[in-house]
Amino acid sequence: MAEATTNLRTHAAKRLAPEDARNAAREVRARRLRAFLFVAPLLVFVMFAFVAPIASMLFRSAYNPTVANLVPASLVAIADWDGEGRPSDDVLGQFAIDLKRLANDRTSGQLAEEINRFLPGTSSVVKSTARTLRRVDDGTLAQTGPALLLDANDAWAEPGIWRALQEAGKVYTTSYYLTALDLEMTRDGSIQQRDTQIYLKLYGKTLWMALIITVLTLILGYPLAFHMAQSSTSRANFLMVFVLLPFWTSLLVRTTSWIALLQTNGVVNSTLIALGLTQDPFELLYTQFSTIIAMTHILLPFMVLPLYSVMRGIDPSYMRAAMSMGSRPIPAFLKIYLPMSLPGLSAGALLVFIISVGYYITPALVGGTDGQMISNIIAFHMQQSNNWELAAALGSLLLFLIIALYWLYDRFIGAGNIKLG
Amino acid sequence: MRGFPEYFTIWHIAGHYALRGIAYLVLAFLIVPILVIIPLSLNAEPFFTFTKGMLALDPDAYSLRWYQAILTDQKWTLAIWNSFVIGIAAAILATVLGTIAAVGLASPWMPFKRVITALLLSPMIVPLIIIAAGMFFFYTTFGLVGTYPGLIIAHAALGVPFVIITVTATLTGFDQTLFSAGLSLGASPVKAFWDIVIPLIRPGVISGGLFAFVTSFDEVVLVLFLAGPEQRTIPRQMFSGLREQINPTILAVATLLVILSVALLVTLEFLRRRSERLRGSM
Numbered sequence: 001m002a003e004a005t006t007n008l009r010t011h012a013a014k015r016l017a018p019e020d021a022r023n024a025a026r027e028v029r030a031r032r033l034r035a036f037l038f039v040a041p042l043l044v045f046v047m048f049a050f051v052a053p054i055a056s057m058l059f060r061s062a063y064n065p066t067v068a069n070l071v072p073a074s075l076v077a078i079a080d081w082d083g084e085g086r087p088s089d090d091v092l093g094q095f096a097i098d099l100k101r102l103a104n105d106r107t108s109g110q111l112a113e114e115i116n117r118f119l120p121g122t123s124s125v126v127k128s129t130a131r132t133l134r135r136v137d138d139g140t141l142a143q144t145g146p147a148l149l150l151d152a153n154d155a156w157a158e159p160g161i162w163r164a165l166q167e168a169g170k171v172y173t174t175s176y177y178l179t180a181l182d183l184e185m186t187r188d189g190s191i192q193q194r195d196t197q198i199y200l201k202l203y204g205k206t207l208w209m210a211l212i213i214t215v216l217t218l219i220l221g222y223p224l225a226f227h228m229a230q231s232s233t234s235r236a237n238f239l240m241v242f243v244l245l246p247f248w249t250s251l252l253v254r255t256t257s258w259i260a261l262l263q264t265n266g267v268v269n270s271t272l273i274a275l276g277l278t279q280d281p282f283e284l285l286y287t288q289f290s291t292i293i294a295m296t297h298i299l300l301p302f303m304v305l306p307l308y309s310v311m312r313g314i315d316p317s318y319m320r321a322a323m324s325m326g327s328r329p330i331p332a333f334l335k336i337y338l339p340m341s342l343p344g345l346s347a348g349a350l351l352v353f354i355i356s357v358g359y360y361i362t363p364a365l366v367g368g369t370d371g372q373m374i375s376n377i378i379a380f381h382m383q384q385s386n387n388w389e390l391a392a393a394l395g396s397l398l399l400f401l402i403i404a405l406y407w408l409y410d411r412f413i414g415a416g417n418i419k420l421g
Numbered sequence: 422m423r424g425f426p427e428y429f430t431i432w433h434i435a436g437h438y439a440l441r442g443i444a445y446l447v448l449a450f451l452i453v454p455i456l457v458i459i460p461l462s463l464n465a466e467p468f469f470t471f472t473k474g475m476l477a478l479d480p481d482a483y484s485l486r487w488y489q490a491i492l493t494d495q496k497w498t499l500a501i502w503n504s505f506v507i508g509i510a511a512a513i514l515a516t517v518l519g520t521i522a523a524v525g526l527a528s529p530w531m532p533f534k535r536v537i538t539a540l541l542l543s544p545m546i547v548p549l550i551i552i553a554a555g556m557f558f559f560y561t562t563f564g565l566v567g568t569y570p571g572l573i574i575a576h577a578a579l580g581v582p583f584v585i586i587t588v589t590a591t592l593t594g595f596d597q598t599l600f601s602a603g604l605s606l607g608a609s610p611v612k613a614f615w616d617i618v619i620p621l622i623r624p625g626v627i628s629g630g631l632f633a634f635v636t637s638f639d640e641v642v643l644v645l646f647l648a649g650p651e652q653r654t655i656p657r658q659m660f661s662g663l664r665e666q667i668n669p670t671i672l673a674v675a676t677l678l679v680i681l682s683v684a685l686l687v688t689l690e691f692l693r694r695r696s697e698r699l700r701g702s703m
Contacts, residue, residue, distance in 0.1 A: 031530040034610075038525025039537060042518040042581065049578040050544050053555035060558055220447045227444035241686070242448045248682040249455055250639045252659040253675040257454040259663060260461055260469045260672065267457060270470060300451060324426065329433055358548020360642050365663050375550040382554055382646070392558070395551045406546050410539075 054399070061176055061392035067114045067168040070107060071098040075169040078162065087162050089146040095165075096133060096145035103130035117387065118175070119164035125155045176393035199377070199394065203401075206374040209292060210356040216296045217352050218345070221303035225344075228304075229311035236312075243308075247301035255365050258294040259285060262366070286368030294362050299355060303348035310344025350409045354402060374398055455679060462487055462672035469667055487673035497674070499651075500658040504638055507569065507654060511576035512634035518577075519584030519633075520626050524618060526585070527592040538585070545582040549642035552579075557646045567649030575643045580633025587632060591625030591696060624696035628689055635685060 016024065068075060074095040081087040102108040108130035116123035129152040133141065136148060149156045167175065178184055182200045183191050224243075228236045246254065261267045262284040269281035284290055314337065322332040360375035367376070374394065381391035425434055465484040466472050474482025491497045525531055526538060544552065556575055557566060565571030595618070603613030619626070641656035648657060655674060662671045 028530070031528070032532050035525045035528035035531040038528070039522045039531065042522035042541065043537065045514075045518055045574075046541055046544075046578060046581060049556075049574045050552070051540070053559035054547065054551065055555075056559040057551065057555035220450065223440055223443045224447040227440055239444075239448065242452050244686055245679075245682065246451050246455055248635065248686050250656060250675070250678045250682070252639070252641060252656045252663075253458070253678050254455065256659065256663060256671055256675045257458045259667070260458060261454055263469060265468075266470050267461075297450065297454060300447075320426070323429075323433075329436060354546065358550060360548070360550045361660070365660070375548060378550050378554060379645075382557065388554075388558070391554055395554050398548060399551050402546060402548060402551075 057392045058396050058399075060389060061396045062174065063172055064114075064176075064389045065171050066110060067165070068171045070102060070111050070114075071095065071165075071169070074098045074165070078166055078169075081162065081166075083159065083163060083166075085159060086157050087159075091162075092146035092149050092156070093142070094145075096141055096149045099126075099130050099149075100133040100136065100138075100141060103134040113386075114168045115161065115164045118167045119160055122155065122161050122164060125153045125161065129153050129156070176389045177397070179390055180393040180397055199374075202372075202374050202377055203397075206357060209288070209295075209371075209373060210353050212292055213295050213299060213356045214349050214353045216292070217300050217303040218349060220296070221300055221307055221348065222345070225304050225307035225311050226341075228308055229314070230316070236308075240308075243301050243304050246297070247305070251298060251361060254298050255294060255362050258290065258297065258366055262290050262293075285366060286371070288367070288371040291363045291367040291371030291373075294366050295356055295359060298362060299352045302351050302355065306347040306351065307341065307344040310347075311341050314340045346412060347409075350405065354405050354409070357405070358398060358402060458672050459676050459679065462669055462676045464669050464672075467668050469669065469672070487669040488677075490670045491673055491677075494670070496653070496658060497655075497670070500653050500655045503652055504654040504656075507572050507576060507652070508634045508637040510569075510573045511580055511637040512630050514573065514577040515580035515584050515633040516626060516630040519581050519629060520588050520619075520622070521614075523585050523588035523592060524614070527589060527595070528597065541585055542582045544579050549640070553642050553646040556643065560647060566647055567652070569652060571647055572644065572652055575647055576637035576640060577633070579640060579643070580636045583632035583636060584626075584629035587629035588622060588625045591622045595621055624692045628692045628696075631685060631689060631692075635682075 074091065077091045077094040078087055081091060086092075099108060099111075102111055109127065112123040112126035112130075115126055129149065132152045133148065141148065155161050167173075175185065178191065180199050182194045182197045184194050186192055228239050231239065259266075263269075264281050264283065264285065266285070268284060272278045273281065318336050318340070319332055322336055323329060327335075357373075358375055359373060360379060363371050363373045363376055364379070367373070375398070378391050378394050378398070381387045381394065425437075460475070461469065461471065463483040463485065464472065464475065465482050465486065472482055491501075522541065526534060526541075531537075552575075560566050560571050560575070565574070599617050599621075600613055603617045604610065608616065638654075639656060641654070641660050644652070644654050644657040645660065648654070655678070659671050659674060662668070
């Protein structure tokens with residue numbers, strides 16, 4: 001496109017009269033505009049339906065106005081506090097008034113939950129204090145607010161809960177990313193590792209499982225693709241049906257079959273017992289093993305298809321030539337065939353790896369507690385713990401990881417080479 | 422591969438058959454788990470495994486009761502209806518927008534082609550859980566969560582890359598001057614597009630639409646996050662069935678879905694051959 005434009009422009013500048021050159025330039029603009037107008041409706045649609053949601057998630061991972069909206073006045077009052085000892089009575093009084101209002105609006109639970117994320121165990125302090133303050137009338141509260149607060153719970157005399165309030169009150173924050181990386185900010189502002197590593201471990205496990213799945217699909221897929229590439233076209237097309245049928249079969253169907261096969265009194269265990277190989281059934285389902293085997297099955301076509309399409313294009317005479325000249329099959333394969341099949345191999349491997357890193361459904365259904373991956377913890381924070389900001393931060397990190405992998409894929413293989421069916 | 426070359430030793434030939442054996446084992450690994458659910462779905466007992474009667478081929482051990490259960494359970498009939506409504510609407514939306522866009526992207530004059538193509542294909546690469554989280558935040562502000570339009574838009578966005586890829590593939594053999602010729606002979610751009618471009622790229626459009634439909638039909642993560650109880654689809658119903666109360670109804674549904682995917686496979690193969698013929702004749 002770019003060359004075409006420059007060609008036409010230089011061409012116009014060299015040979016044409018000024019008026020013709022202007023017309024040519026106008027024609028170029030018109031054609032560019034016409035091409036763009038074809039794409040514009042879809043672009044607008046994808047921007048709204050897909051890009052904006054992802055952007056809003058990225059934004060949310062660093063933006064949480066909940067507390068700032070709940071207790072704005074208290075946050076203004078506490079801004080001057082030096083972080084040592086107990087904040088001044090003005091702060092306590094303002095907070096008591098805010099908390100009573102929240103208790104009456106039934107939003108004090110939200111505040112409790114937000115503060116609790118920064119200082120675990122304080123949720124009940126906030127909630128019980130809110131219940132106490134609800135019954136106090138406004139006049140008394142204005143006069144003896146600080147005392148009432150201190151009476152309601154000893155925690156209010158400590159600096160910890162106030163620091164948690166300050167942290168939770170920040171509208172823009174990196175704290176969710178720190179949590180997602182198992183880091184925390186110490187009081188003097190330096191960053192250190194948390195005592196319990198949860199998320200990094202899970203990222204590591206997810207990458208490890210994705211790697212195992214990729215290797216397994218490679219071990220299974222390579223000989224199959226090789227055999228198909230060596231077969232006659234009609235035979236290869238017939239064998240292809242067995243690869244494409246699973247590819248086209250619903251993911252849920254394939255997961256269902258693995259549940260039927262692997263459960264305690266399922267097909268595999270019944271067969272093993274009937275053959276006398278074991279007396280007690282194995283616990284196969286709801287383990288890391290079942291996640292890996294089901295995902296290998298589900299993702300195998302993604303390995304076989306690119307491998308096969310590359311292998312089909314390899315001229316068999318190279319191997320024949322090597323072997324007729326006395327090479328043994330294995331060295332001939334390693335030196336000639338394997339390097340030529342490498343584009344398909346790397347395409348398939350990266351595709352399988354990228355897909356499995358972000359997998360959700362199969363681990364959720366057959367993984368038990370052991371086979372959960374990073375997607376599952378994101379879903380957990382979205383649906384159960386309602387910590388959407390942390391879910392967004394974990395999701396953003398996963399997204400960066402996928403983009404990095406995709407960049408590699410594009411750089412070495414070219415995204416345009418994706419073929420379907 | 423009959424008649425091995427002279428320089429083949431016995432080991433070459435053994436290796437050849439060993440490879441064939443391994444390939445068949447892998448094919449079995451691919452296909453058996455899918456086929457095994459078909460007899461299991463005919464179980465007369467509410468179990469997920471073969472009963473003694475089934476293994477003895479006793480006709481009484483087999484029944485169609487789980488297929489009947491699908492038809493009488495309102496949850497399943499609603500799910501089937503929803504899957505088709507959402508899938509067809511999403512496929513139409515993705516196919517219409519995607520086909521028009523693919524024509525623009527195939528033009529040599531298209532500005533920012535690389536960036537825009539990457540953007541339009543990105544829903545295929547981003548993990549569904551991330552898309553689901555983002556859409557949940559964003560669609561809530563527009564009141565789209567728990568509605569049909571919300572799910573249709575979400576699924577259409579997922580289907581767009583497939584339409585772009587398949588239509589672009591048919592367009593590589595398409596002569597752009599045909600469209601210009603139509604314009605120069607006095608057709609409006611819309612008429613020229615409809616009468617000249619569409620008939621030539623039809624196989625790509627149809628298979629792109631099928632891909633988009635299957636994407637929606639098979640999708641469950643977005644449904645988990647964006648659908649209310651009214652919009653539950655077949656995979657969503659299977660998901661909760663597998664989590665809460667496993668019974669062979671799910672196997673019966675799964676069998677029907679396998680039959681559907683066989684039908685799809687046959688259709689796509691037919692389209693592929695047709696497209697090759699069309700391109701070959703040009």
